[in-house]
Amino acid sequence: MTRVDNYVVAYEATERGNEAIELGVALARLTAAELRLCLILPRSSAVPAKVPSSIADFDALLEEQGRLWLAGAAARVPADVTATTHLLWADSTSEGLIEAAKQFQSDRIVVGAARGGILNRFSIGSVANALLHASPVPVALAPHGYHAPEKLTRITCAIGTRPGWEALLDSLVALSNGLDVDLRFVTLIEVDAAHGRPAHPKPHPPHVPHDPAAHDQAGHDHGGADHAGAAVAGAAALHDSSAHAGSAAHLVAVLQYFRTRSTALGTVTTEVGTGTSVEAAVETLGWLPSEVVIVGSSRLARPSTIFLGITANRMLHGLPVPLIVVPNTHAHPAPPTRVPPTPAPPARTR
């Protein structure tokens, strides 16, 4: 191997920083990567005050404190993971992290996302939020109170039907390359509780047999109906509606695409999560403590930067496990031909 992967870990001497290290350790163990523990200090500028604000004194003390903090950070990393520490100055924390990722040619930025989130769930802090809007590399978000498992056993890929999902799969292929890890593909369906009745009672099997060829076409039924950049096939349907079936069928197409490329060694499964909201749909899926979720970024993002779509953002709030958001590197143009209109119920695009 010519190059060892490395991950920038956004460290600060708080719970959030520790959670970032935990997630960094978990990911580093999975992919045999190294960690770059980075502490970003604010770059001072002249403060327009009557009293000299002693920038020099303060910066020297801050730097000394920063090194102590980083020593503490390094001590938190178990012996089986290689980590280096870095003290960096920048105008803003997210800017410093992105700069560090560029300098180190890092493959990922790991950040503790949560602050005061309820029940181990996400509530995104300002730094994580800023990263999600600007990072050129995937951003891994650690939930509140996260502890690294001995080994990550499953990667769940939440995937939408919008054009561009192939890019997410390509990065998943790269990530899981040769690894002994289970893979699970999920789509989420948001059903409209107010309307209740499925608009199209035409029966569809609730789960799709893992037979790619059979449902190749159906996968595109709702190509225009889901949310930008999100992992949801939104539909105002309750039971085994065409929306559900369409999502399931889409998963088949996903599987087919993935299997022709993947070299991962674990088992591959698919699931459809259904709920009255994105959060509820996330709840219906089972989650392991030893898993991470990977989603693509919104198509609203500029090329090669992340912009978390609305649905992915809401999904985050219901998620008890770490989330990796992958930037939209090679945006495929939308297919010019629309699939004949199966009269799908109007999507709820909140």
Place this chain on the structure above:
Amino acid sequence: MAHTPSPGSTPDTSSLPAAGGLSAKGLSAGSIGLLGATVIGISCIAPAYTLTASLGPTVAAVGTQMPGIFLVGFIPMLLVALGYRELNNAMPDSGTSFTWATRAFGPWIGWMGGWGLIVATVVVLSNLAGVAVDFLYLALAQLFNNPDLADLTNNVVVNVVTCLVFMALACYVSYRGMETTKAVQYVLVAFQLLVLVWFSVAALIEFGNGAAFDELAFSPGWFNPFLVPDFSAFAAGVSLSIFIFWGWDVTLTMNEETKNPKTTPGRAATLTVVIIFALYILVAISALMFSGIGTGELGLGNEEIQGNVFAALAGPVMGPFAILLSLAVLSSSAASLQSTFVGPARTMLAMGHYKAFPNRFATISPRFKSPGFATIMAAIVAWGFYAVLRVLSTDVLTDTILTLGMMICFYYGVTAFACVWYFRAEAFASARSFFLKFLAPLVGGVILSVIFVTTLIDSTNPGYGSGSNIGGLGLVFVLAMVLFIAGVVLMLLQHRANPAFFQGKTLTKGTSTDR
């Protein structure tokens, strides 16, 4: 250099060469041009706030010689600032009167130098907040056309609580490590300058129309500082002038941040002082011509309005546009209040670090990377000081400004002498170092000492300042003494609790030739 935590003093774990492209220093290097530096200089001085707080007390001290005193008062400030710049260049790792004075004179005087700076800042914080409170209610009164609202500021409880709100907000912003963006600074400075010029022109037009409150014809003699009746008045005037230029020295020490460190700071400092001179002289003359120095309702000699002159003059001079002046002073003092928190907090942090203050002062917020505890302490003490004074004094703003003038003289004086002493071995090495490292700071320090001692003695008079007194001693004197004695007591307590700093274990005494 055992005294400062230089970057190499702890093992550098960032050994990757890839990190080389990142700035190793905290300062954003080379980002400020001449205009930016000048804007920062003017922001530091906060002319709208400074003028409203100082015009009254200066007229009370020197009468119509105010323009002359403003010119003369700049001289000691300039002389000290020159020495200040030399210290800043020689010890780039440190940047406060505390560290410089400790390096030059050892721990005891160094401690008191740091104390003087902290006290001066705490006093100015309370004055800034007090002015902001007055102008908040004045602006509300002007906005809703209801003069009763302006009177709310005279209610002690309302006033003290509003002040607490201002303090808490400013403290929170500093604690979060937020800084005023350049764009906001530019707007605030432009707004202040524009409104102050407007005020002056409006006052002169009123004068021309014969509508001035107490017409006073201009006389070139106003520029002659030596027409001041006695030396006490002269000293008080100079002490106040130092207050009005306070902050100007910051431009001189902005080296690495400027696009051209060789020329930009000097040019910016010159440009700043030229603008400030022009503005101060214009406002001083127009205010004198409009209001006179009598003790009438709008007279600059009226003790009722002295602590906050623009609050009284805005309406009569600017009519319906008076609210602009209120907003200019309010924004100027609020912005200055917030940025001024940074100074004492960092000095206390440094003192905590060197064991000159209890350890808690050395804590840095892990989230915001700001001196958290020290910032909160500064806010509590400044507010407490204001609250006590508000109750004790009949004119809290005038008395705080007079106390402040004294405190600035003290710590500038200590810094000036620290420069002379620290560079004593190379004082006669060249003409440049003789002038900048020896003569200028020495003369500046001597002037400040004389001013300090004179005003201290004069302030024992119960009639000094607002006329408030405790046991027959002027309130300003009592305040100054309480602050100094509190400093000495705290110093002794700290010596008892942790003598390391006082034994020279954390910061060592030395001279410029030691290294």
